[in-house]
Every structure is written in C-alpha cells, then in structure tokens.
Amino acid sequence: MPRRFYLTSIILLVITSAFLFGEDKNISNKNVTLKISWIPDVHTTWPPEMARLAVFHSFLNKYTNINVEISSTLKLEGDAAEGNEYLSIAGGLAPDVFYLYGRKIGAFIDQGFIQPLTPFINRDFKRTGKPFKGIGSPDNIWELVVNDNDIMAAPYMYYVMALTYRRKNFVMAGLDPSHGPRNWEEFYRYAQKLTWIPSKEPGTPQNVPYRYGFALPLGPGQGWHFHQFVWSGGGEMVQAYKRCPKCGTLTQSHVPFTDYSKYHIEIDNQKDYEEKISKYPKHEICSKCGASLDNVHKIEWRMVMNKKGGPEALKLYQKMKFSKWMRCDNRKDKRHKGKFNLEIDLSDEDIKAGKTISCPVCGKKIDLSDPKTKKRIYDGVILSQTPMNNNQRIEYGMWITLMSEVQPDNDSNLGVTYFPSIHGEEPVSFIAGHYLAMSSQISGRKADAAWAYIKFMCSEEAMKIRVKTLVDNGWGEWIDPKYLKLFGYNGIYKAIPKERIKFFEKLGKNSKVEPYCRGYKNVLTKELRLPIDLALDKNKREDPKKVLDECADHINTYVIGKLPDKVVKQRERLGIFLLMVTIVILFFVGKKIVNVLKTGAQKSIEGFGVTEKTFGRHLRAWMFLAIAVGSVLLWSYIPLARGLVMGFQDYKILGNSKFVGLKNFVSVFSNSDFYVFLWQTLIYVSLSIILGFLTPILLAILLTEIPKGKVTFRVIYYLPSVTTGLVTMFLWKQLLYNPTDGGVLNKLLMATPGWVYFMLPVATGIFCIAASLPTIKAGNKIAGTVIFLLGCFFASMAFFISPVREPLGWLSDQRLAMMCVILPGIWAGTGAGCLIYLAALKGIPDEQYEAADVDGAGIIAKLWNVLIPNIKALIIISFVGAFIGAFHAAQNIFVMTAGGPANKTMTLGLDIWYNSFLFLQFGYATAEAWILGAMLIGFTLIQLQVLNKVEFKKAE
8 A cells, every 4th residue: 555655745746846837738748839030140160159159049949849940031131130020021021930129129019029928927827826037027128028018028137327437448547446436527538548549649559449538429329328228327318207187287207107917927036126116206297286106007107307417418428529639748747647637637628729738747738829739639539420330440348238147248458337426325227128029920839839948948947057057168157146056066166356346236226117108119119319429519519408397398298298279280280182183183293194195195097007097006006905904904003002001091011090081191291300211301302312313424424535544434433333233322321421630521621731722712713714704705705604603613612612621520520420321332333324325425426516617516516416416315315214213212321420420411301211110100101291292293204205205215
C-alpha cells in the first residue's frame, strides 16, 4: 500500500509539473508558421545583439513545432521608417507579432491592428496560479498598454536616457572624469571646455578631429529628445485634466490608478507605485464650482511644456548654439598654465563694435576688430546638424545615450551619468519601452504560437539568457547590477563600484514615460520641431516662451484637444463654401476638357478603316485599344475612384471605415497649415521651373554652338542623371551642405576674396545690359527690355551680397533650405532634358537661320524669332509636365530636410505623406490629395489643347 501510494504520488507530481512548467499545451504538435517583423542578425558580432540572437535560438529549440519567418515588409529608410508597419499592413504583408515603440501603441490600438493579450494572460494564470511578470518592468512602462480593461502589448525591453561622456576628453579639458555635470550651468561650461576646433586655436596641432562639447539631437527626432530637457528643467510635457460635468471647467488631475493585479500582472516597483498612488488626493473637485469629479473617468490631455521647463530648455539650446566665446592665446602665462581657464565669454555687441577686451585671468588685451581675432571666435558648443550629417573628423565630448539592461558600449573610456537637472535637483530620466504585440488578424493555433513567442521573449528566462551571453562575451561589468545579482553572478556584482550600483538603482526610479495621448505621435514627429527650429534659427532667434505658447495652443486646439462648437461651425461654413467653389470650377474645366477631346477626335477622321462603316471602324479600333484601356482603368482610374470614396470616410486600413460626409474636405479648407503649405508648394514649383526648366534649354543651345567636343560635353551633362536620386541627395547633404567650416561649399565661399562677391554680379549685369542694347535696336523690344532689367537686377545685387566669413547652415537655415533642396534635383536632371532639347534643335532647318542672317538678326533675335517658335510645342508640353511633376515632388524634400527647418520646406505632397503613412489620417490626406489634383486639372486642360495643335514630324 505505501509503495503504491508513493508511486501514484510521483506520477501525479510529474504530470502536474509537466502541466505547470512544460511547453504551452494550447499549441498542437503540428507545425505552425509564425511571421514576425524582426529577427536578430545571425552574423552579428556585437554582444547585445548576440544576446538577443541567443534568446531567439532558445525559443526555436524549445518550441520545435513553431516555424518562425520574418515578414516580407515594405521597407522605408531613414526618417520614413516610422511608416514601415503601416505600409506592410496596407499591403497585406503584416506580421503576426509586431515589435513596437511605445509611441506607436496608441495608433495601433485605435486602428485595430493588435488584439488584447488579456485572454492569454488570464488563461495562463488559471493554469499556473502565477501572474505574468515579464522582464520585470516598472509601472510607467506598463501604463501605455492598458486600454479599456485590456492589456494590449508586453514590454520585452525598456531603456532610460542618460548622459554619456568621454573620460579622455574630460581629462584633456581639465575636468574631473569621475562624474558628469550636475546642473545646466555646469553642463554648458563642461561643453565649452570640451569644444575644440583646430582652425580657431593658432599654435596648436591642426591635424586633430573637430571636438564639440555636446551632440544636440536635431532634425525629425528632436522633439523626442526635447522631453528630457523639459523634465530636467522641472516641467511637464502634458498634463491630465478632468472636465466638470456641471460647468465644463477643466481641472488638473492625474493618470488614473491601475490595479495591475486585476490583470494578473506583476510590476517591478509595486511598493514605490503604491506610495506614489497614496499621494494622490482621494477626492477631486472642480476648481471653479466645487462639484465632485470622482465619477468623471474621462481624462483630457493638454500640452503644458510652455509653462515651465520648456522655455528654460530652449534658452539652453540657444546658449549652446549661439553663445560667442574664445580662448585666450596667452597659454604660457603662469596664471593659465595647467589651470584650464582660457575660455572668455563674448557679447554680440562687443564683437559688432570691434571693442578691445581683456582676458579676465591674465589681463591680455584682445582686439575684436582684428580679422585674425575674429577667426578665433567660437559660435556655441554644438554642431548645428541633424544626426545624418556625421563627419569623419568630428568627435563629441557628451551625448545622450539609451541605457537598457546593458550599457550600449563597453568602452572603459566612456562614463555614464544622469542627465543634469536645471539647478542640481533630483535628476529626472526619460523612460520608454519596446513592446511585442499580437496582430488582430490571427486566431486559433497561430494566435497561441504568437502568445508563446511573446511570453518567452518577455520572460525572466529570456533575460537570463541575455545576461549569460553578455557575461560570456566579457560584458559583465556593463550589465545592470540588479540582473547580475538576480541571476547569481555575485563575483562580477561585488567587483562593480558602489557608485555605479547606486547609479543604476536611481536611474529609472525617478523617471517619466513618453506621453501616449491621442495624436501625440503627430506632436513628436512634426509639431515639436517647429518651436525648436524657430528658436534655433540664426537670423531670428525667436523668443522661446512665445514660440512654445503658440505651439502648445496649436496642439491643444487641433491635435490633442477639441475645438469649441462655435469655431467648428464657422470653419464648416467656410470649408463648405470653398468646396462648392472648387466643384463648380471642376465642372466647367471638365466640360472644357471633354470639348477639347471631341475636337481632337473630329480632326482625325482619315486613316485606318476610313472606307468601312462607322461601327466596324470603331469596333476594330476598340479591339486594339482594349488591353491598353483595361490597364489604365485597372492601375489608374479604379484606384482613383477608391481614393475618392476614402476622402469621404474616416478610413481604417483593416476595415470598419465610417462615412463622415464632407468633414475631411472641410477640415482641409479650414486648416491654416494647408494654405501655408500650398504657398510653399508654389514657391518650390516656381523655383524648380525657373532654375530646372530653363537650364536644359540654355545648355542645349550652347551645345549646338560648340564646334568641337560635343560628345564629351553631352557625357559630362548626362553623367549626374545616371546616379541614383537618393545617392545624389545624400552626396549633396553630406559633402556640399556640411554646416561646418570643413564643408565643401562653406570652405569655397569662405576662401573667396571679398572683391569677387562685388565684381561677379556687376560683371554679369554689365554683360546682360550690353547684350540687351543691340536686341532693342533690332526691333525685339520685349526680349531686349527683359534682358536689360535682368542686367540691372544682377548689378544691384552687388550691394546686397556680403562676403561669407562664417559657415552657413544650408539645410538648417530657413532662408536657404528651399533652394538647397531644389539644386541637387536640377543638377541631376539637367543632362537628360538637355539631350531632348538638343534633338529638337537639330530639327530646325538651316535655311531659317540663313534667312535671319540675311535680315541682320543678332543672337537674341535668332533665339526669339527662329529657335523658340520651332520648339514652342516641346517647351509647353515639357513645362506642363514639369509643373505638375514639381507639385507632386516630395521625396527630395523628405530626404534632405523632412519638411524643416520650421516647416519652411513642407509642401502639400509631403504633408499628404505625413498625414497618411505616419499619422494614419487617410481620409484627410486623400481629401488633401484630391484638392491638389483639382488645382492641377487646369494645367492638364492646357496640355491637351497644345497637344491638339501640335504637328509631329521627322527631323531631317
């Protein structure tokens, strides 16, 4: 009896253990294929990536019946990569498991892309009795994924922003390498001492890298990093409010408390979370009428970074970029030697006045009017650039880094510290997570396999494998000490300095997660760029408080807030009126197009099948046209029709789209940004036409006059067209538009003598004026007058152009950005256009030129009376095509500036892309596209009329 009892107990224990700790029994033994959006690189040699690869292999070994494949997603590069998942979903290539940033969670929930994980977590809890712990994340990492009593995703890693610095550079600058700056004033002074540009330091080695104090993140991602500065400045980005049901007043509130145990979730900081919740008021009342808000559960968010933290952060940005200073060159003085106190702060007024100042340490006189002294003056302590513009000879002393379970680099020369607070208060860190979520389009066995993958990747077992891989590869001392202690690496843990252990413990404790309210992805990607760009514009230097007030007001009104009903009705009336006007214009233009097409059809009554009856002739023609017409209908007009329907919907990629009538069109017409971007689109088109359309014609004319080497010049002109468009853009962006004094254009302009800036426009003006006089005498008064006025314009520019003596920002300069975006495309496309016009010019009979010579016509007269009339049709057709093409151009702008700085290069085409593939406002974007198309239909009418009159013939 006892033996049978023990045997039965052992069997039951084995069965129970297998049930509790074995593989997921909801997955059958049959193979199931799981598609995921990312797989670690199998060829990697970087230990953190090797750790993730080891976890992935462990999953495959544990779940042998799950075949994992990477989904064939549509790929966008650079800043556009934010839209990769949206494109893959729209194209039917969505993965079964998404890897998501926290800022995308809200959009994926709203669009219905992902399904709740709550049923799977509950099922496991019933089976094991244990809550889902994951990798051990704090409450603010879980906060983002709670939606309507459901858990929508699970964190598989999280990171905290910290400040990394080079110890070697600290020592060279006379700074203590054992710690970083503790407040913003120290932060600036450290950056100042760390900045070193060889050309500004005479008598020192010139073959060393340019060193800048801090790598300030600018460009499309600058709004994301701006959060860290605002929080370190004692402010908040957004604030939660509740609206009083009695008087409608907004009263400041807090993020609702979440009982994670209800979801069977175990958070890593339960005690700290309960302590934080205990500080919340038990009862909330309206700040105006005193009514209770305890039963109000809806939270409304408002942007508040303009009140505190934001203005101070932008002032720090301006100081780091614009402050003027220099180093005393009296280095041998005993008061300087070995004391690292050479920096001298300068004012703009002293520099403009050319005053003589004294070094505050050694007393040496410095003449600020001396050209040699001016070359030694520094502009700030940062490099004004986007992250794309890294130069091989640039080195940063400090930069923001992301700390996860391991420090990103195991370089002992690097130190890591908290990001300093404004006055040295308790540091606040930006915390954010990476999440795994399950596609809403899967169910059954595939959903079980997806949950098995998510659960394993987000488990303590996976973290243990990652830590072991890092330790085995010699990265043990760079791992978060809490994981070393948790997984038994006591030897390594004891060897870590206590200061480093305290640093990791404190780093994530006082942290704030990126806001996740509706529309905040728009704020991060687009809205926050504007105030930063305006504040950092060299020519304006807008007041930080003013630009942030305007930005917050715009965001609270249009992005995360709600317009008052009265304003909505006013805008609706205006939008409907403008829409009706557009429809009427479209009707008459469309009618005109039909008439033009009918006229063209009646002209060509002779030809194929003319002796047959009308029906037979038409039938045979349609038989030949059927395939072409079908292709055009399939790939052009059916998508257009579907797009028209989308314009009247609140469109959702996965279905359940709702018709909203004219709302999208009204929203476009009532949005002030639409008119700003339309105006900038017209500027872009005008500059593209003036520079890009006329240049090929002029080059073709010049080539016809060259007696020798025509083939060589054709090859030279055409070569840029062979280069890929993106390569051309990056070539100009990285080399020519480099904003440092080492950039190609900056170096060339700064080396050009001052007299050249005066003489070049004067000489050009004189040449044009001289060429205009014989043209006017020959009777071509219009052409001559135009050339004369151009000459006067060029000559007058000599008094407005000043020599370039400091590096230009190019793409970061609001005045130059639009032109800088256009030039690379013109350089690349001129050659192909030139060859087309050259072929047309060969078709002009020589007799016409000979007749012009007999009449005594000059060069301008020949161009005006012979050349232009002969290629007029080609010019008009090319002009209309170039005009319409320029309206749709967006890719060049996206690569070069992404619409910045301060939205100065944002065009309608780019705004349509942003609204559709980044913000998922497909209905609004489609309405915007249709309005843009309606504006261009008039030019299509012109093109059809010209084509009707053109007579094509073979050149002799």
